[in-house]
Amino acid sequence: MSNTLGERCRLTIFGQSHAPAIGGVIEGLPAGIAPDMAFISDFMARRAPGGALSTARKETDAAEIVAGLNEWGRTCGAPLAFIIRNSDQHSRDYSNLRDTPRPGHADYTAAVKYGGENDIRGGGQFSGRLTAPLCFAGALAMQLLKERGIAVKARVKSVAGIEDGPMDLAKPDLDAIIDGRLPCVDAEAARHMAEAIEAARAEGDSVGGVVECFALGLPAGLGEPMFDGVENRLARALFGIPAVRGVEFGLGFEAANLRGSQHNDAFYMEENRVATAANRHGGVLGGITSGMPVVVRAAFKPTPSIAKPQQSVSLSRRTDAELTIHGRHDPCVVPRAVPVVEAAVAWALYDMVL
């Protein structure tokens, strides 16, 4: 089903941007877990809009757990269900978007698929707001992975073509990633990225970027051959985030340009553990973890909602039409996408670790 993620532990996400609520149901969690609500709340706040680089919209992502906990606040074996009420809904008229679909958005494809019954208000179920339940689940997964010594952390690899500094894929220093709306190892790069975002906004335009995520501490032997390998699972999760256009592991597309002798990671004994000096394979061989860090990147397209007038069509009149999008929009989704990538990766990995 399209709104579910996970095999052993399954997250089902529901909601639309302007429905009464969004939320999720998590089946298969072990009993006895006490969700760290402060951690989850802080994590979700990273995704929430706000700050210089983001939209002026205010979203209250306060999640209420409505089922799944016992009298001690621990999971009881029943599904964990949570809802997040939608509050900041502008009940304006969306009929123009029904007729004139926004380029780069799902307005047109959803209208076809659902025969015009799709909820177009605020993007409906295609809204980036639907990543909030994923962040709830991802934060919970991060809490549980941490107990197993597994850390998941992402950085902004690039925005608008501006690259962050290099990181060692074999021994990435996660502490070197500087917290902030644009977590980078190179503060200067982050500043240039922010400037590029501001410049795009000023021009009624938008920019894209790449998020790189690391998972450290995973044991070797996780994942399955063929269609349920680490790559398959993570790719399914990551392509569920709006605006993702590509996913790659290790060296990714760059590997296609190398020779085997350049790309193969030689094994060696590191103390009593099998390791590789480089990590071009991104911690996955044959779909199964090698014990080296899992390294994955997701490419985000520039926000399709831009202030500049655009060409579109009138679906009712079957003619070309010009469209101007009003309202508040992120000039770049990357800052808010960083925790979402972490959440997707953490959830997919937790499901495999379980």
Added chain:
Amino acid sequence: MSNTLGERCRLTIFGQSHAPAIGGVIEGLPAGIAPDMAFISDFMARRAPGGALSTARKETDAAEIVAGLNEWGRTCGAPLAFIIRNSDQHSRDYSNLRDTPRPGHADYTAAVKYGGENDIRGGGQFSGRLTAPLCFAGALAMQLLKERGIAVKARVKSVAGIEDGPMDLAKPDLDAIIDGRLPCVDAEAARHMAEAIEAARAEGDSVGGVVECFALGLPAGLGEPMFDGVENRLARALFGIPAVRGVEFGLGFEAANLRGSQHNDAFYMEENRVATAANRHGGVLGGITSGMPVVVRAAFKPTPSIAKPQQSVSLSRRTDAELTIHGRHDPCVVPRAVPVVEAAVAWALYDMVL
């Protein structure tokens, strides 16, 4: 389950390189279909080894349908099951690979996962040979898609950094792709690629590349939001092919460097049909087809089996060890991967069309 692909129509692949057989079971096919065995056989032959650019091994990919057809040779509603006997098995000693895992292969990760019980002979279940059942199913899907006016065709986008010529993503001329082991639109590029592969082979090395696949004729409105969109489904299928390191749609990673005003595809009316002049979105918006060609690329790493001596470890002695791989190996997986990519894409799309 890791060996299954598809929701409505489900393919389950089984086998190992040196087991008595490999094969598959297809559940959910409509009744009354007459598989075009000549077409399937020809398609599978494209994947089979042979030719100048490939290994000297001989694999007979003759598939026998053992169940699922009625007395008229048409599907009867029961699962379609087929087996391909393994014949060219060299029953040599594989114990050295058990002890000294090949860099870039699943030898080590499978040994950890399966406690040393993995079938290491010829790569076992991780062998590229397991893509033969996928090609069987993919060829069948192509036959059925063709009846609906849908064409799936791939080309070699690059090998060893050598790029094929440009194609129009909005109106790709599939007939311009020149048949052969390296299907390209630019014959010269194909020749250079072949030379690069030969050069790598001569040096006991290998090269990688990128395969680009087009699906034409899909109706708008296919696919689901969130985790079962066209991208999620195709990515899950494509990452199931050995050696794939990245998957991207439309402009893919390049989109991350563009501005919204550059990347958005404006809609316009093409006769009475909504279309876009460019196809940077790769035929998918919000996980749902737009009616424009679906464009997807998969990056293949260089073949990890190279003749050059490599560093590895002895798992029994827990020491570093040198490894020399003997035997016949493709110096580049891309030529044989082209039909496999087509098969994965066709199967995933057919499952959605159904």
Added chain:
Amino acid sequence: MSNTLGERCRLTIFGQSHAPAIGGVIEGLPAGIAPDMAFISDFMARRAPGGALSTARKETDAAEIVAGLNEWGRTCGAPLAFIIRNSDQHSRDYSNLRDTPRPGHADYTAAVKYGGENDIRGGGQFSGRLTAPLCFAGALAMQLLKERGIAVKARVKSVAGIEDGPMDLAKPDLDAIIDGRLPCVDAEAARHMAEAIEAARAEGDSVGGVVECFALGLPAGLGEPMFDGVENRLARALFGIPAVRGVEFGLGFEAANLRGSQHNDAFYMEENRVATAANRHGGVLGGITSGMPVVVRAAFKPTPSIAKPQQSVSLSRRTDAELTIHGRHDPCVVPRAVPVVEAAVAWALYDMVL
């Protein structure tokens, strides 16, 4: 997953008796459906406690749809999510039930399964209250089945060994079933059943019974061979209702005592339609509907919660212990189970019709 029902259209139920809420998420509904909230509410009221034969507890089963509808109140293609707040929770001390499990209840087995973390308050996730979300979904399914000319209706076949009058399985007169807490075709039988329930209650005891459900108007050809036949699907749904101990179709267990010549239903042409005069096969042959009414029965054990003192154990002291259950309990689950059976059958059938 244990809390989900349906393949094409999937219901996921969440909640515990004393959690903040219970509810459900429905994935896969077609877009454009306007749920008939008055019908759903009336249907759910049939399941709610109240009336002479039931507990004195008051449960407000007011379902709030929090997601899945567009601005016109119709399904928009996104999952339909609904919650039912729990209000009448007696926050008394349940620690005695943690230590001294109730015979016939899941207290002991859940304690073992969840390591003592199960929610024991009001029966937690094992409470009959969790059938309310099933009734919500079932009522929606009945609304949608009705649009296709399919009716689902159940009656009380027996209570405490008292049998309702006969019905023709081939042409059951659903209108002859007299509405009420004990829907029967024989008013006298219903009265005797009610007396038996009252007598049991007066003695601090309980009784069981059998519910028989009919589905009329189904086309021939629904269902699958082997493990997804009508029987498999309905049995999975019905055994999800607390207290069900047996499920049978057509003549059920009685068929085991007949000869083939007595049991086989001869086909004949009824106008231009293939029919059978009798319907001992209960509308299903080979897992697939025949076009005759589907007939299924579920046996309910007597309510395990009885006022009489019972023998149990102290899990902490590992000794035998006497238990007296306080509180309000239905002396017979059958009256409230009738709509639940209808809901389970309707949901499972709708999923197959879709």
Added chain:
Amino acid sequence: MSNTLGERCRLTIFGQSHAPAIGGVIEGLPAGIAPDMAFISDFMARRAPGGALSTARKETDAAEIVAGLNEWGRTCGAPLAFIIRNSDQHSRDYSNLRDTPRPGHADYTAAVKYGGENDIRGGGQFSGRLTAPLCFAGALAMQLLKERGIAVKARVKSVAGIEDGPMDLAKPDLDAIIDGRLPCVDAEAARHMAEAIEAARAEGDSVGGVVECFALGLPAGLGEPMFDGVENRLARALFGIPAVRGVEFGLGFEAANLRGSQHNDAFYMEENRVATAANRHGGVLGGITSGMPVVVRAAFKPTPSIAKPQQSVSLSRRTDAELTIHGRHDPCVVPRAVPVVEAAVAWALYDMVL
């Protein structure tokens, strides 16, 4: 999917009675298992036709494992695939059955479902022969359950209304079940059953019966609430066996006639283990095992293929028609169903134990 059984460990069955082969694919088995082929073969022989009470057909159920084993004959982590060639196929003309469906068979419903493309030869995918792959998997499951101290054994509870002697559901003496085509604890009852079967055969008729299955040694705490409890899982498996019309647990339908004080099983301490003196609950409370024996019964209808002439219809002429079934048929499916019930129960339980 209709041909698959199991969540953690999934069996997919394929084949038709007169296809080249039947067989199965098992995904999710742990690596390192050495299938006991002698035990499996002996188990499958119990299901094979032969003996006085069965058909004269000869079926060779020799299963060949074609994939999934390593060089040492142990599971390697890849799916275990096996095929059973069909040999004793009478290639006679089945066109009369296409036109005149047999009462009590799936001929008509399959014709509707598959638009006349169903394989009618020998019953196609609806043939009892398809239980052979289930027996293969069930025998493997029994081998693996035995290693965990779990025994699964069934007996004939009744044939043609003739009841076997009583067994203690709390402490069933499995050794008291006398091996043979009609395993019973009462040899005299078995003899009467055999006579009833012979009498029916002599008259061109058939009889039905009930099989009762016990699973001993299961730990408490297996199974899930709601829709994946032990009852749901076993019922789904058992209703997959042709001719099953009812499934019940513990006292089953009889429980509906009892009072709570009669039906509840009091807990007591048996040494340091929680137990119940009686086992009317059949080892399952709330869908979860209690540690007491699981007791389940399946009712089999009389074989629908009888020699007596029967009324049916001509589908082509849309008129009534008389049908006489020729060929060899079991006058009672119960003798061969006993191992099939054991297999279904063993497989479903193994999947839960895993």
